[in-house]
Amino acid sequence: xxxxxxxxxxxxxxxxxxxxxxxxxxxxxxxxxxKIAKKYLDDPRRWRELxxxxxxxxxxxxxxxxxxxxxxxxxxKPIAQAIFKIGKAERKPAxxxxxxxxxxxxxxxxxxxxxxGKKSKLSILFGQxxxxxLQAETYLTISKNLKGESPQVRLRRGRxxxxxxxxxxxxxxxxxxxxxxxxxxxxxxxxxxxxEVDSKGNSLVATYEGxxxxxxxxxxxxxxxxxxxxxxxxxxxxxxxxxxxxxxxx
Numbered sequence: 001x002x003x004x005x006x007x008x009x010x011x012x013x014x015x016x017x018x019x020x021x022x023x024x025x026x027x028x029x030x031x032x033x034x035k036i037a038k039k040y041l042d043d044p045r046r047w048r049e050l051x052x053x054x055x056x057x058x059x060x061x062x063x064x065x066x067x068x069x070x071x072x073x074x075x076x077k078p079i080a081q082a083i084f085k086i087g088k089a090e091r092k093p094a095x096x097x098x099x100x101x102x103x104x105x106x107x108x109x110x111x112x113x114x115x116x117g118k119k120s121k122l123s124i125l126f127g128q129x130x131x132x133x134l135q136a137e138t139y140l141t142i143s144k145n146l147k148g149e150s151p152q153v154r155l156r157r158g159r160x161x162x163x164x165x166x167x168x169x170x171x172x173x174x175x176x177x178x179x180x181x182x183x184x185x186x187x188x189x190x191x192x193x194x195x196e197v198d199s200k201g202n203s204l205v206a207t208y209e210g211x212x213x214x215x216x217x218x219x220x221x222x223x224x225x226x227x228x229x230x231x232x233x234x235x236x237x238x239x240x241x242x243x244x245x246x247x248x249x250x
Contacts (some may be wrong), residue, residue, distance in 0.1 A: 022069040029064040042076030078107035080126045087120025115139045126151045135159040152178040161194040184216040184231040201233040
């Protein structure tokens with residue numbers, strides 16, 4: 001009797017361990033292998049690895065309703081997570097149409113979209129060094145740079161504030177965090193800055209600590225601490241001017 005119980009427990013243990021290695025997904029109508037790989041593995045080029053793991057030799061056998069095993073070691077990892085929220089904040093995963101409510105701890109993946117409602121605020125943490133706070137009625141996409149190493153956000157409208165931690169020595173952390181807007185690209189070499197996009201796609205970039213490099217129409221201007229530049233859509237950045245003290249960042 002004891003032997004049977006031991007064997008049963010051993011089988012359950014093996015089954016549990018096996019299930020912990022992958023998750024099962026169902027192919028939806030209109031999904032292709034590349035879309036599935038991009039959605040779940042963060043890279044459309046990894047569809048061959050998905051076929052190999054499921055021991056499928058013919059890619060034409062992927063049809064709506066079919067179950068696929070998604071190995072956890074291939075699954076994409078979050079690039080950031082929500083740490084603070086006031087009011088209404090939502091997240092729309094890549095390649096999906098439904099918006100989901102955001103709470104502290106909600107993960108954000110590459111190509112996810114975040115938005116805030118009226119009188120709302122959302123803080124998102126990238127790694128352990130960069131905190132981005134979205135003000136009310138802000139809309140942005142989370143992504144990575146072309147090399148796929150450092151995070152960046154695409155601000156469609158609204159206002160965001162960013163704070164990049166300092167090292168104990170007081171020097172700036174090395175960061176290539178960038179903010180892309182409809183009219184400019186802002187790359188940070190500082191620790192505290194603000195970016196805003198209006199309804200016409202014009203941008204404001206203000207530096208409160210450190211330095212920003214703002215590029216538009218193949219023209220780059222340096223925005224030192226205590227200065228702001230405006231970029232009208234289709235035009236180069238304006239000469240930076242002095243700004244008021246920074247707003248409070250929660």
